[in-house]
Amino acid sequence: MKYSQFNSILPLEDKFVLYNTFSNHAIVLDPLLKDLLNAAKIEGIDNLEDVHPTFFSALKHKEFLLEDSVDEVQKVMDLRNAVDYAEDAYHLTINPTMNCNFKCWYCYETHIKASRMNEEIIERVNKFLSYQLEKNEKLQHFTLSWFGGEPLLYYYDIVLPIINHFNKVAQNRSISTFVNFTSNGFLVSEKMLESFKETGVRSLQITLDGYGADHDKVRYVTETRGSYEKIISNVVMMIKQQVFIRLRINYTTENLKNVHRIVYDLLDLTEADKEFIMVDFHRVWQDDVLDDSDIVQLQIDEFKKYGFAVSSNHSMDNVRNSCYADKKNSAVINYNGDVFKCTARDFTTFKRDGYIDEQGEIIWENGRHEKRMDSKFKNKPCLSCRLLPVCNGGCSQHAVENVEIQGEYCVFNHDENRKSEIVMEKVRELLDLA
């Protein structure tokens, strides 16, 4: 037998925890058992069977010990292939415009005022949807996501005609469809909400940049007119009509201490309404990272106190839950017909991965799609790393950029303490210690 490459042993209060990143199993060990296991790692793991047969068999059963013949990296590759090359699902994201009604200081996109998808590109997108939904026999699930820019800016002119076409071509197939938006939520009206319900739009992700005035400092209509109150009232209106809202709260060191006050503006929601909201805490990535996890927890606790579901668990899971951009069947179509994989970089034409042609076919250019799909398992340090099943060198964007620039890399700069922190996040989630 051999000791799995994906095991870690870490202190947990007065004991230790043994965790495996592939099996996602954890067991708590008394110090004596930890010493026994560490000794066996040096002296030969098979000896443990004689010394402590029940412990040995438990470790085997939970896949902390494996047959010598098992190729652990290959198991991760097989899992990744099953997830990222799955043919039964497609995720299409559309940016109908790069324009936005706000201008947030941290927004990474360039707002292009005159940008909007024209009739010709709408036609190409519709052809693409017709092909996928009518001819792609392997397809079982189709997710249509709207991004931008602010996708609701041209809801009636661009978005609705495409959704109507999507619904029309999907209705003849027994296929599960899902339509969602990433929006700032300001432009939602009663009329638009009616249209969401008619066309099956079931979910929006809406961002707040803190509570009240903090949010208004970042997202405003004019210097004297903020947007917080309008967005909150739209959020409540949509939830009451059973449209699911992922309320993303972007926090910074500056706005953090007040974000719990958002919950007091949501108290009109009944217990049944709360099934339609998930609160999601995110640190703004340009903000300096201070260790303020206790303050974050206090804010989260206030939401939980009033019965709101909070998703703050973002422990790494880059293989089983890889990003849509890592998947073969995913594309982002920009308003001008350029095609990308990742939504977290700018959408300038010279960085595009391809385009959609007159027939509605996505043409990937310069081997960029293949290169991205092929970017995993190329970084040598990852192949012997205990985090491979959850990290896998980061997302494909990370892998592509790092391999191009540096050759070998590690998203944690090879810092074993940082890797142990990731393991502890997984352990806390698993043992529900968060």
Ligand code: SF4
């Ligand atoms: S940066 Fe990475 S995780 Fe984010 S959208 Fe792009 S590929 Fe996905």
Ligand code: SF4
């Ligand atoms: S990037 Fe670093 S932590 Fe992640 S799998 Fe590779 S070596 Fe491990």
